[in-house]
Amino acid sequence: MAAQHYDAVVIGSGQGGTPLARELAGSGRKTALIEREHVGGTCINEGCTPTKTMVASAKTAYVDRRSGEFGVRNGLVGVDLAAVRRRKQSIVDSFRDGNQNRLEETRNLDLIFGEASFTGPKTLMVRTDGGSLELDADTIFINAGARPANPPIDGLDAVPALNSTSIMELDELPEHLLVLGGSYVGIEFAQMFRRFGSGVTVVQRSGQLMGREDADVAEKVAEILREDGIEVLLNTQTRLVEQDSGGRVHLRVDTPEGERALEGTHLLVAAGRPPNTEKLSLDAAGIETDRRGFIKVNGRLETNVEGVYALGDIKGGPAFTHISYDDFRVIRANLLDGGDATIADRLVPYTMFIDPQLGRIGLSEREARDRDLEFYVAKIPMTYVARAIEMGETRGFMKAIVDAENGQILGCAVLGVEGGEIMAMIQIAMMGKIPYTTLRDGVFSHPTLAESLNTLFSNVGQRQGAAV
Ligand SMILES: Cc1cc2nc3c(=O)[nH]c(=O)nc-3n(C[C@H](O)[C@H](O)[C@H](O)COP(=O)(O)OP(=O)(O)OC[C@H]3O[C@@H](n4cnc5c(N)ncnc54)[C@H](O)[C@@H]3O)c2cc1C
Numbered sequence: 001m002a003a004q005h006y007d008a009v010v011i012g013s014g015q016g017g018t019p020l021a022r023e024l025a026g027s028g029r030k031t032a033l034i035e036r037e038h039v040g041g042t043c044i045n046e047g048c049t050p051t052k053t054m055v056a057s058a059k060t061a062y063v064d065r066r067s068g069e070f071g072v073r074n075g076l077v078g079v080d081l082a083a084v085r086r087r088k089q090s091i092v093d094s095f096r097d098g099n100q101n102r103l104e105e106t107r108n109l110d111l112i113f114g115e116a117s118f119t120g121p122k123t124l125m126v127r128t129d130g131g132s133l134e135l136d137a138d139t140i141f142i143n144a145g146a147r148p149a150n151p152p153i154d155g156l157d158a159v160p161a162l163n164s165t166s167i168m169e170l171d172e173l174p175e176h177l178l179v180l181g182g183s184y185v186g187i188e189f190a191q192m193f194r195r196f197g198s199g200v201t202v203v204q205r206s207g208q209l210m211g212r213e214d215a216d217v218a219e220k221v222a223e224i225l226r227e228d229g230i231e232v233l234l235n236t237q238t239r240l241v242e243q244d245s246g247g248r249v250h251l252r253v254d255t256p257e258g259e260r261a262l263e264g265t266h267l268l269v270a271a272g273r274p275p276n277t278e279k280l281s282l283d284a285a286g287i288e289t290d291r292r293g294f295i296k297v298n299g300r301l302e303t304n305v306e307g308v309y310a311l312g313d314i315k316g317g318p319a320f321t322h323i324s325y326d327d328f329r330v331i332r333a334n335l336l337d338g339g340d341a342t343i344a345d346r347l348v349p350y351t352m353f354i355d356p357q358l359g360r361i362g363l364s365e366r367e368a369r370d371r372d373l374e375f376y377v378a379k380i381p382m383t384y385v386a387r388a389i390e391m392g393e394t395r396g397f398m399k400a401i402v403d404a405e406n407g408q409i410l411g412c413a414v415l416g417v418e419g420g421e422i423m424a425m426i427q428i429a430m431m432g433k434i435p436y437t438t439l440r441d442g443v444f445s446h447p448t449l450a451e452s453l454n455t456l457f458s459n460v461g462q463r464q465g466a467a468v
């Protein structure tokens, strides 16, 4: 049977591929979007949406337990995990269905459920439920995402370990959750399940949580988690994983203090996300990957094969929904609007949805130092923020890095209540190239979290960096 021809094919209905497919079709191009599982990809189905829905349930339990501090009498807090899961699923379903309906209503667009693999530079085979299809296209966009890693640890394959997807399908609360990995996924779930009522131990193999962050940020996060009753083990290598006849999971770990045996009822593996490249048969098209399997692209998201692009997590680099969406914008600007956009030097904000949130953008203090810049650090604890005191949410601190030459803000880390929103205010100043003195002296309404920017930028410390 002859291959079906399309002007454009998008593989994967992730955060970049979904809007891209609609725009390509809207521009009159005959387009196919191929998805092997759910419309909306990781973010809607297994990532941002379900986790943040469950984080909201966990926060409610936390606030409820603290109600006495606010002079509010309340009963014993109980968490019905099955009900938490139902709430999560109904929100996921509504987002997924909304996306799918919009795709199905788009003219010139075929939504094909199946798994795509390359058979040549511009030809694809799609395995569907009922058989297979052959397609060829002038332009192909790969937005096939990433999946939870399975680190090579003795015994891990033989135990029923949870990953970031399956942990959200539990109906019963783990008595004790062991978490391998102390970064975004590990920490968000660790705090969530602690708040639901589980005992939790986080095992992080390197010397700090969240390796990309400054040490003071990571140490404060570890302190907050420990204060919440979570055991945090750093510099800890897992040697062996076993399950006993009663179903309990045992880890043999090497800690700086010596060997330890850890025991739990459940094990979550949160040790990174490798790309979904194997099933794509990239070799058949000659598409190059790096040594970890991520597709190599240039600033315009072009692969080494002409007419084949990659966007989102599968190309490596920062793995966030808003980055995948921005990849779509870059491709739209260049291919549909005749522009010359690039992903080089774009600002990469992100928020870790622990409580308090960690909002981050731009350079960390360590990065400023590594680049031999001269800079100031402005830092205040959240206990200086009137609004935070009034809300009873004073954990954490704010920190910003300021260019010593021109007063431009180079980056910030806001570990505090609504840290992601405060970071976004600083981001807007960075986008508008507003010097820190304007925020220091600006009038913000009282008592908001925004007015704390006056205090933060009044606390600019000594000049630091290269020549100092
Ligand atoms: C637990 C968790 C929480 C997260 N929370 C946040 C958050 O709060 N904020 C944030 O910004 N980011 C978060 N992320 C990251 C975010 O989900 C991803 O960066 C985002 O989804 C971008 O993904 P993408 O567009 O690259 O592809 P994805 O969304 O991963 O989509 C890829 C799609 O391709 C499909 N596919 C794969 N291979 C094939 C094939 N061969 N044929 C057809 N289809 C295929 C997959 O089924 C999938 O639907 C989280 C991730 C996880 C795991």
Ligand SMILES: NC(=O)c1ccc[n+]([C@@H]2O[C@H](COP(=O)([O-])OP(=O)(O)OC[C@H]3O[C@@H](n4cnc5c(N)ncnc54)[C@H](O)[C@@H]3O)[C@@H](O)[C@H]2O)c1
Pocket (backbone or CB within 6 Å): 151, 153, 180, 181, 182, 183, 184, 185, 186, 188, 203, 204, 205, 206, 209, 210, 211, 236, 237, 238, 270, 271, 272, 273, 318, 319, 320, 350, 351, 352, 353
């Ligand atoms: N709020 C958000 O934006 C959000 C939330 C969740 C996930 N994400 C995205 O998903 C990606 C994946 O998150 P992640 O946390 O799984 O991966 P990650 O790559 O960010 O971190 C993995 C962590 O596991 C540790 N680790 C690796 N192997 C280990 C082992 N054998 N034992 C103990 N520790 C081990 C690493 O040192 C690291 O700290 C993130 O990079 C992020 O971009 C974002």
